[in-house]
Amino acid sequence: MLATLPAFSSFSVLDIDEAAHFYGDVLGLSTSVARGMLTLTLGSGAHVLVYPKPHHEPASHTVLMFPTDDIVTTVEWARSRGVVFEMLDGVGDDGIMPANEWGPANAWFRDPSGNWLSIVGEPASDPVEGS
Template sequence: MLHDSKAFSGFSVDDVPRAKEFYTTTLGLDVGEEHGMLQLRTGSGNTVLVYPKDNHVPAEYTVLNFPVADIEAVARELTTLGVTFEKYNDDQDELGIYRGQGPLIAWFKDPAGNVLSIIQDSGTGS
């Protein structure tokens, strides 16, 4: 589903095996593991590093963005896979998609509490 997305970033987690399960099974990414760290391989050819950190504190900002062609369809699919979208303001619809100023976007968290997003981008193939 998000395999071809042009994701970007690198960030820490508190539990690498749990993160690997989430990124592989829930998000459908190609995930490698080496030296105790994960490499998230995205459709853009980028590799996003996910590394363990004993005193990990979840990022309070978006650390990883997944551009998608149909945000509503992806939000529904992720919801069926157990993803819960964050509700930050009243400009978000029932799916959690922000419909205020700027692009359509919906935020969710990985198992370590880091904020991720799906963001509408009509130029993607996902």
């Protein structure tokens, strides 16, 4: 039964107006605000509900991922719009963690409320057995 319902994801932020500016004006997503909550419409057509929480604490995990077949160009575009990428261990000077045996290339950044987001590149090739 649940498989046929139009499920959606959600996460909290400190300030809806600030989030609407970031997700709409900076990242270029389609956004709408109703009843004090922000709805993001993703490229897939899926919706994400962003709600205000007075004592918001940023998620310790990635809440939203943007897959791309050209991570370098996508990261450069985001950086040109003011996005600051996290320089974590293993991340190159370009802000991108290369694909490896554990997963695809990634470039992590945060929204104004501190939530983790990422641009995800093509997955790494499967390791060849016996090599």
